[in-house]
Amino acid sequence: MEPPVTFLLIALLILVSAFLSLSEISMAAARRLKLRQLADAGDARALGALEIQERPGNYFTVVQIGQNMVAILGGIVGEGALTPYFVSALEHVASAKAAATIGFIASFVTVTSLFVLFSDLLPKRLAMVSPEALVLRVVGPMRLWMWLLRPAVWIFDSLANLLIRLFRLPAERDDRVTSADIRAMAEASAQAGLMALGEQQMIENVFELETRTVESxxxxxxxxxxxxxxxxxxxxxxxxxxxxxxxxxxxxxxxxxxxxxxxxxxxxxxxxxxxxxxxxxxxxxxxxxxxxxxxxxxxxxxxxxxxxxxxxxxxxxxxxxxxxxxxxxxxxxxxTVMGSLVAPGDEEQIVRRADGSWLMDGLTPIGDVTRAIHADPALLPQRGQYDTLAGFLMVMLRRIPRRTDAVSWGSYRFEVMDVDGYKIDQVMVTQTDGDAAEKVAEPAAEG
The missing domain is CATH 3.10.580.10 (CBS-domain)
Incomplete structure (x- = not known):
């Protein structure tokens, strides 16, 4: 085969492999909610992508068949195309046997690098950045290849389904959107600047309605x-x-x-x-x-x-x-739902001080406390026995807190600053360098 034809064939194989990689990642990363919006707007390509996502077996079978065929052909064609050039360049500085060995290795590394860079890394990164836009472009050609390779697809897909049933693996993707998924999307949008922090907080507050009691x-x-x-x-x-x-x-x-x-x-x-x-x-x-x-x-x-x-x-x-x-x-x-989006009638329950500490009202809901100090509420001791910061201190101290009493939990210290009768008015929360083990500090001696 003439060198120009060989180089053209390698370039064609790289393009085919890049298309397959892009098709694979864009279909896997495309968000169903976004595709559903496009389908509802009348985009038939989005509807086709949704149908494939519901039963993706045939689609990914075509991708794997194509990628393996391209990889094999790329190795055969690439080695024969580039090795003679490397050998002829190395014969002047090495023996014929060494030049042949080094030339083969150099040809293999070069072809592999071209495939890794242009048919794998680059298209997959592009597919991760805008999966919905790209999947609309590839879904048509991929459906055509699914039809052309239907016999081979049926054989491999049947074998894959047999293995899935044999090992009792899930056969379909779970596309249910949980509250945790929505919270994660809202947090990601807020971090990207696409959503105001107050709006993200409101979304989290809506889901907390199921867990926060009326006392909060x-x-x-x-x-x-x-x-x-x-x-x-x-x-x-x-x-x-x-x-x-x-x-x-x-x-x-x-x-x-x-x-x-x-x-x-x-x-x-x-x-x-x-x-x-x-x-x-x-x-x-x-x-x-x-x-x-x-x-x-x-x-x-x-x-x-x-x-x-x-x-x-x-x-x-x-x-x-x-x-x-x-x-x-x-x-x-x-x-409670609107949070900071509405102007509170009373003084704020949580105030961040210049030194990095927090001054909190004793009646602050414990969820707001953990959110303010960026702590995991699931790690709270004896969770469920209290709804407010005051309740947390009572449970930890096992008595009614007094002024200057302090509780340490994780890397945070909660000190009672003001008490009105038996009501905890203000608590100072500071971050310390202590370990994650919880402990209750000894109450200050009364003078």
């Missing part, structure tokens, strides 16, 4: 502004003016005897019409409404479902002893 988003018992059935008109007006809210819990004698709730607009309407306000009167259209009572172990997702079924947006949370532990509104749940 409720207004706690000591912060509830409530009215009593026996309150006079003047007492009600004074309380509403001093502590304005959209909804007020109404109790009989004490907070644990819940009677219902009233909406602030209903109270304002009475005021504007110069009517007296009485919570005891219950004619049609009275002020007092029946309140939704939910247990404290519900998740935020379950509370949303309760709101939907009851057509309410306000609920009282009670524990197993029927004592009120807090209240929660639909706005509380939505604020």
């Amino acid at each position: 988003a409720m207004t706690t018992r000591e912060r509830i502004v409530y009215l009593l059935l026996d309150d006079s008109d003047e007492q009600i007006r004074s309380r509403v003016a001093a502590q304005p809210h959209s909804t007020y819990l109404v109790c009989d004698q004490n907070i644990d005897q819940v009677a219902g709730y009233v909406d602030a607009p209903d109270l304002f309407q009475r005021v504007l019409q110069n009517e007296s306000i009485s919570l005891k009167e219950q004619p049609a259209g009275g002020l007092l409404r029946k309140v939704l009572i939910v247990p404290d172990r519900l998740t935020l997702s379950e509370v949303l479902e309760q709101f939907r079924q009851a057509h309410e947006d306000f609920a009282v949370i009670v524990n197993e002893y029927s004592l009120v532990v807090g209240i929660i509104t639909l706005n509380d749940v939505m604020s």
Whole structure:
């Protein structure tokens, strides 16, 4: 075979091998969601790619047949094409036998390098960068080759299916998208600058609705502004003016005897019409409404479902002893989802200080704590026994924390900075050089 023809044949084999490599990686890396969007927009090529991804056996059989044939032909043609040139160049500096050996090795290395670079590395990198765009270009020719090589494909595919059944291997790709997949995609988009960090946080918060309990988003018992059935008109007006809210819990004698709730607009309407306000009167259209009572172990997702079924947006949370532990509104749940995308009405629960430490409210949900310090929540000790930072400290100390008490977990130190009665107001979190073993620091001696 003439040298120009041989070189042309090598170049053709490299192109065929590059096409096969590109076809293989682009089909494997193409995202089904992206292809589905293109197919829904009317792209028949995307629909064909989706059909192949559902049953990719024949497709990859054609790829492997082609790549092995090209590799064999490339070795035969390449060795015969380049070896004489290397031998003739080396005969001036080496013996004929040595020149022949070195020439063969040089020819083999050269041809192999050309195939590795131009038919393997380069096309595969291109296919990984934009798999969807490339798979649309190769799916048509590959389907033609699947038809032309149908007998050989059937034989090899049948043998492969037999081996798969024999070794009980999965025959189809699992294309289910889990919450972890969506979180990973959102994180990757945020790191690439395609998604705002607040939007990524909102996506993570949506999935946390299934695990976060109502206690992580409720207004706690000591912060509830409530009215009593026996309150006079003047007492009600004074309380509403001093502590304005959209909804007020109404109790009989004490907070644990819940009677219902009233909406602030209903109270304002009475005021504007110069009517007296009485919570005891219950004619049609009275002020007092029946309140939704939910247990404290519900998740935020379950509370949303309760709101939907009851057509309410306000609920009282009670524990197993029927004592009120807090209240929660639909706005509380939505604020948990939206996170930093909405302006909080209260002071931020987590503040990053200039020295790298964090100042956190004791009622900060433990999920927000681990996210802020970039810790793995799955490694938390006795996970599930607490929902807030204060609960974490109580479980670790096995008692009510006092000011200056400290807990070490992993490479982080949690020090109680301020306590109001039995309520933990502020906790300082610092990163230390300690090992990953958890320990509880000795409480500071009281003076």
